[in-house]
Amino acid sequence: MSLSSRNPQEKRTHQLPEVADREPAVPAGECLDLSIDPQTEDLVDLKTYKVFMKRNLKWQAPPVDLLANINARLEKVKAGEE
């Protein structure tokens, strides 16, 4: 086998594991665009930013007796106890 025919193969076998093993430079998946429009100084993609905020700050379930407690307080107010 001549040197000229072997060199390209060596190159390929050397390169393939590198590519296969390499960690992606950034995580794959949906991109969050926090870019600021220099003209308006507003977020370029306000809608996606809001989705991001809502996903991360999820709805908090109130205590089950909260409404009952509110009404109990109001009854006291109405009765002049507060």
Place this chain on the structure above:
Amino acid sequence: MALDTRERTFKLEMQEHYQIVYNFLHRMCGNGADAADLTQETFVRAYVKIDQYEPGTNARAWLFRLAKNLFINDYRKKTRRGETELDERIAYNQRDEGHSMAGFADLRIAGAMEQDFSDEIVKAMALLKDDNRAIIIMADLYDFSEKEIAKAMDLNLNTVKSTTRRARLALIRQLAVYAEDTYGIVNTRNLG
């Protein structure tokens, strides 16, 4: 307002919002027990002051205003924060004012929508001034328009617009540092 009108307005227009008011206050004070107490106080105050509410208008915004004022005027005074924490917050806010937006003109975080930023957002929001945090919560979590916020908070519309921009920038700055350290930041140009 006659008693039956007061009762009717309260039942029909106010009461249904107790869960969202609780959530707003939870985001303001950072814990459920205080948020529940403040929610009770907000509704008691709403009932007592219902003469000041015009039936058929925006009950949710009116309740948020009561809740925000209660939080700032009563809760904050009672739960005085430590000097160190206050110093950090003041320094953080001063830092905001000294920075331009140029560094954020072109910023995308790949994969961020699938990642959990919740703790970082809570931390970043805690560093905002109370009024600014209230505005961000109303605008970005509950989709109040800037006009609604201005009316509810008794602020000039331009003040709301500039405050919203500034507060969002402060959040983004904080999140960008976290994203860079944790997930890596990709410039728009590299994403094609």
